[in-house]
Amino acid sequence: MADRQVSMDKIVNLCKARGIIFPGSDIYGGMGNTWDYGPVGVEMKNNIKRAWWKRFVQESTNSFGVDAAILMNPKVWEASGHTTSFADPQMDCKECKSRHRADNLIEAHSKGTVNPDLMTNEQMEAYIAEHHVCCPRCGNFNWTPIRQFNLMFSTSRGVTEDNRNVIYLRPETAQGEFVNFQNVQRTMRAKIPFGIAQIGKAFRNEITPGNFIFRTIEFEQMEHQWFCKEGTDVEYYEEFKKKAWKFLTDLGFDESHLRFKDHDKLAHYAKCACDIQYLFPMGWSELNGIHNRTDYDLSRHQEYSGKTMIYNDPITNEKYIPYVVEYSIGADRLMLAVLSEAYEEEELEGGDTRVVMHFHPAVAAYKAAVLPLQKNLADKAKEIYAELSKRFMITYDDAGSIGKRYRRQDEIGTPFSVTIDFDTLEDNTVTVRDRDTMAQIRISVDKLADYINERIAFN
Numbered sequence: 001m002a003d004r005q006v007s008m009d010k011i012v013n014l015c016k017a018r019g020i021i022f023p024g025s026d027i028y029g030g031m032g033n034t035w036d037y038g039p040v041g042v043e044m045k046n047n048i049k050r051a052w053w054k055r056f057v058q059e060s061t062n063s064f065g066v067d068a069a070i071l072m073n074p075k076v077w078e079a080s081g082h083t084t085s086f087a088d089p090q091m092d093c094k095e096c097k098s099r100h101r102a103d104n105l106i107e108a109h110s111k112g113t114v115n116p117d118l119m120t121n122e123q124m125e126a127y128i129a130e131h132h133v134c135c136p137r138c139g140n141f142n143w144t145p146i147r148q149f150n151l152m153f154s155t156s157r158g159v160t161e162d163n164r165n166v167i168y169l170r171p172e173t174a175q176g177e178f179v180n181f182q183n184v185q186r187t188m189r190a191k192i193p194f195g196i197a198q199i200g201k202a203f204r205n206e207i208t209p210g211n212f213i214f215r216t217i218e219f220e221q222m223e224h225q226w227f228c229k230e231g232t233d234v235e236y237y238e239e240f241k242k243k244a245w246k247f248l249t250d251l252g253f254d255e256s257h258l259r260f261k262d263h264d265k266l267a268h269y270a271k272c273a274c275d276i277q278y279l280f281p282m283g284w285s286e287l288n289g290i291h292n293r294t295d296y297d298l299s300r301h302q303e304y305s306g307k308t309m310i311y312n313d314p315i316t317n318e319k320y321i322p323y324v325v326e327y328s329i330g331a332d333r334l335m336l337a338v339l340s341e342a343y344e345e346e347e348l349e350g351g352d353t354r355v356v357m358h359f360h361p362a363v364a365a366y367k368a369a370v371l372p373l374q375k376n377l378a379d380k381a382k383e384i385y386a387e388l389s390k391r392f393m394i395t396y397d398d399a400g401s402i403g404k405r406y407r408r409q410d411e412i413g414t415p416f417s418v419t420i421d422f423d424t425l426e427d428n429t430v431t432v433r434d435r436d437t438m439a440q441i442r443i444s445v446d447k448l449a450d451y452i453n454e455r456i457a458f459n
């Protein structure tokens with residue numbers, strides 16, 4: 001990828017123009033920080049989730065998937081510590097009433113030279129006063145003290161007004177894996193070490209969402225909990241750092257756009273934790289996390305539920321509550337990274353430029369586009385479309401010049417364009433154009449599906 005031709009505006013505009021991502025509730029003027037995936041985007045996001053699942057569940061001999069309920073017993077969040085500890089330091093501007101995170105204000109003001117993760121609330125307040133950090137919205141200096149703002153969305157369950165209980169939209173999918181630890185272990189006869197994975201929606205009432213789909217209030221997480229014996233956790237933590245990195249480079253990320261960053265301030269559950277950061281259009285930011293959660297979650301669930309979380313080792317007869325190494329990545333955040341990484345404005349001979357998205361073929365929405373050179377070749381083209389679409393997502397385009405149609409496919413990253421011309425009727429061959437090189441080959445229709453199939457796998 002040519003370096004940083006990409007900007008957030010270009011990505012947002014391309015996504016809107018090409019059916020990848022639209023603003024949520026668009027016809028009502030949007031709904032702050034919600035986004036709807038369009039026909040192209042939903043295919044891409046499903047492919048991202050499929051690639052992740054293939055790597056971390058399908059190809060693992062000892063990892064199992066679950067799909068737990070979003071609404072969980074409120075005791076789950078007491079046990080996990082989220083009701084008391086899942087909070088950000090919030091400051092309100094008394095002038096314009098806008099709401100900000102104190103740590104973000106300090107980071108922005110110091111241009112990243114001061115690390116607010118190492119500060120207490122009192123120290124952050126002192127820094128903001130001493131450096132006269134003003135409201136980025138109205139420019140005034142009139143702050144409320146810092147308050148801890150809990151990020152969980154609450155709603156109520158119950159049919160009558162006097163019979164309502166507060167429940168929460170889950171802020172992470174992880175707890176669905178922890179509460180099913182015994183169910184999965186027993187039914188799958190799983191032996192430690194083993195993993196439980198889940199892909200699903202999570203919700204956070206973020207104080208400062210933004211940067212398109214980077215930080216939203218509703219998002220999807222892909223989380224994998226690795227249950228292991230205390231003492232082996234450090235080794236597995238390192239192993240999952242490597243696996244997480246390899247997943248990204250196999251998806252096509254340039255290593256120079258990725259880096260590890262250890263957490264200075266640990267979440268309430270973690271013994272050690274790090275992120276893989278990606279060089280997003282707005283700068284280096286967290287893409288995924290790897291956390292050593294120790295036996296914190298299972299111990300707390302044992303305490304709060306009264307149900308045992310002890311694992312009986314069938315070989316050694318040892319009994320213990322397992323440690324957990326967590327690998328967690330946002331599907332939407334990965335989608336933004338994939339979009340940013342793939343973007344190129346390529347200069348062509350003759351002075352033209354094309355925007356081309358160099359997605360890994362496994363991620364691309366459509367594996368091929370079927371393009372009849374002229375409309376009266378539609379019968380043959382539709383026959384080829386019908387055959388190919390039994391195996392892959394395929395798109396069909398017969399509008400405009402062939403050059404324009406190639407450009408449209410380049411912009412959504414379709415790896416192959418299949419052109420049907422009059423020779424196709426004679427000898428049953430088609431032209432296949434490669435998205436990245438623009439090279440064209442002539443190939444028999446009988447071999448087309450296998451040709452595509454061999455080039456799109458995520459391994």
Ligand code: GAP
Pocket residue numbers: 171172173174204206213214215216217218219221223286287288289326328329330331332333334
């Ligand atoms: N279970 C651990 C956990 O939830 P986290 O670091 O808070 O850890 C994990 O979140 C990943 O989820 C992040 O690395 C990011 O990819 C994604 N994520 C977190 N908050 C998000 C948000 N508001 N919008 C989009 N993605 C988010």
